[in-house]
Amino acid sequence: MSAAAATFAALGEPSRLRIVELLRTGPRAVGDIADALGLRQPQVSKHLRVLGEAGLVRVRPQARRRVYSLEQDAFDDLASWLDSFQRVWETRLDALGALLESGAADLPTDLPTDLPTDLPPSPPAQPGATSPTQET
Amino acid sequence: MSAAAATFAALGEPSRLRIVELLRTGPRAVGDIADALGLRQPQVSKHLRVLGEAGLVRVRPQARRRVYSLEQDAFDDLASWLDSFQRVWETRLDALGALLESGAADLPTDLPTDLPTDLPPSPPAQPGATSPTQET
DNA sequence: GTCACGTATTCCCGTCAAGGAATATGTCGG
């Protein structure tokens, strides 16, 4: 599994995502995380293990406690992965614009000129609103 | 499950991530995706459904085919989610800078850029690497 | 050494999701 997929899989678990978002406010020990999120300590340890294997957190033993913090590099990698998508839109829109300006009204039929507009009755899902997915 | 978690979960499946990365090069019909990735058509349809419910792709019926393309909004949302993490580092670095300027500043400029509770400078973290536990 | 504390690991179990195969739905051409 690609590293990116492992990263996404780790973040795809709600409890783990909450842990990551909590650590966004600063490093925390295992017990503190469990307390803050209302989770049990063993589950938190398990989740932290997965997050660690995905390179998302690092641990620093401090006396008897183990303080976890976010691993910046992982988020940098995520950002550059995302960047490779941002450029897609720009490139495609530029290409479309150039094509239109060049007087090419005879667009090939297989040219995807379908960026904007119509959306068939399918996924209204968007972060920030609950998806119509069958959620238990 | 938060919408962000659903998005990450969708991308956390290797085949789905490959589909998304393929669609980065432009819209594709289901059969073309299956052919390009060496997957079977029903599985591709299932994955596309999940991606659609996560708001990551949209579909445009075109004759007998259904052409899928990336949904830009989902990636914008991901980017802003990531930004909220980037600011963490900046904030801390700013705080560090402010601290230096505020008078305690006779420190060398090559001060290790550590977080609130000092970090040893050694981030070999690459996605797909090892656990954070100190392998002794 | 012994104990208490914090954390990691193990085992068990229920659930869920992914792949395979078969089939249903939908759409176009004749």
Place this chain on the structure above:
DNA sequence: CCGACATATTCCTTGACGGGAATACGTGAC
């Protein structure tokens, strides 16, 4: 209407994952 093509859906099985409970490990205090 019918057949061919493209895609979606269903059923089934199996493996992985998450939570609960109990326990092992490591470290500091006495």
